[in-house]
Amino acid sequence: MATDTQPLRIGFVPEHFSTPLHFAQKHFGLSATLIPFPSGTGHMITAIRAGEIDVGIGLTEAWVAGLGKEDASSDGGYRIVGTYVETPLCWAISTGAKRPDITSVSSLKGTKVGISRIGSGSQVMSYVLADEQGWLSSSSASPYSDFVILQNFANLRNAVNSGEADFFMWEHFTSKRYYDSGEIRRVGEIYTPWSSWKIVASTALVPSATDKKKPADPRVLDLFGKLDQAIGYFDKHHDEAVAYISTALDYSEEDAREWLKTVRFSAKTEGVDLKVIQSCIGILRKAGVLTEGKGFQAEDMLVTGLGAQFPE
Incomplete structure (x- = not known):
């Protein structure tokens, strides 16, 4: 596990949604090692539990399913700490x-x-x-x-x-x-019947079921701040976003511009709406993915109020 003097290791899916993360490094000095996971969020769950990454940016339903299937006595390996994309997928x-x-x-x-x-x-x-x-x-x-x-x-x-x-x-x-x-x-x-992308952090970096009073790693708060800046920049620089998506990633310029019409990133990435997680759990139970009474409950999947530990 990285120490608080080392760059965060951030897992991400190398698709168009990763553009603000790229901008956070390019324009706002985010100190992090970005580790691509082309196979998706399920692979990131395995990696964060193995201590191979510190933070993951991936799909809401996969993060929720990963904790919802866990034994309730287990630490789970990560907590949902932020919201990356507000729109459905x-x-x-x-x-x-x-x-x-x-x-x-x-x-x-x-x-x-x-x-x-x-x-x-x-x-x-x-x-x-x-x-x-x-x-x-x-x-x-x-x-x-x-x-x-x-x-x-x-x-x-x-x-x-x-x-x-x-x-x-x-x-x-x-x-x-x-x-x-x-x-x-x-x-x-x-x-998806829910907002599509969430940010999770390893329980080594944020409060967990076994240590609820543990302070959050300040690098996680720095990530939120840099992402917020990058998303604001992204919203005002669509031409630069299209240029990046259509050259560094596997999309045409036309498709990149069409995608921009459909997506809304979170203006404030820290924090998660409990109702979104509850709704997701309800639908996943109905669909047979999760079983009521097993795994983490919605409140225990989240860590909120991290920024309050580091008042400006």
């Missing part, structure tokens, strides 16, 4: 380019779902989709025949074309260029 539902048997979302019941990792957003949202479609029943039968673990986006695309998986779910704009090229085919979409 549009998950595109994709299949292979030549899959005439899959004509619509209704064709997906009982098929093989490609996911990045167990507990990832790609798996969690497949249950939310099943709930929305009415495929969940009181029996233990899964709405799908299998979950095929494929680690990353490239493997997911290959799998739906080879037949290893029948469909997968991934963020809309990340998927779009592969629809445009004809590599994969769009079946439908589903939005």
Whole structure:
């Protein structure tokens, strides 16, 4: 685990949403080692519990599911400490380019779902989709025949074309260029019923269930301040954001500009709305991802008021 004299190790998904994090380093002096996790939030959960990263910026539903499935007596390894993106995420539902048997979302019941990792957003949202479609029943039968673990986006695309998986779910704009090229085919979409990205910190850096009075590591507060500055800059410099997204990342300029119309980052990243986490838990329980009475409750997943420890 890094000491408070070393740069934070921050896990992130190397997609368009990472642009303010890039700006925080480029323009506002954020001292951090940025570690990409192209396989997504599920991989970051494993890494933060293993002490390989200190902070993670990832999908709300995956962070909540990770703590909601934990044994209540366990530390859990991390706490949700901040809000990165206020808007919901549009998950595109994709299949292979030549899959005439899959004509619509209704064709997906009982098929093989490609996911990045167990507990990832790609798996969690497949249950939310099943709930929305009415495929969940009181029996233990899964709405799908299998979950095929494929680690990353490239493997997911290959799998739906080879037949290893029948469909997968991934963020809309990340998927779009592969629809445009004809590599994969769009079946439908589903939005998260919650704000889409949260910030978590290792329990080594913030108060935990075993040490609720532990002061927060000041580097976490510095991260919030630098991100807030970077998000303000991002909001006023869309042309620079588009230039970065369309050169350093895997997006066209047109798609980057369209994405900008759909996203709203949090003006104040420190803090989490308890109601958002409660809503997420409720839907994940309904979808069969979490079980009532097991794992952390919403209040115990969060650490709030960190800034009060360091008054200006």
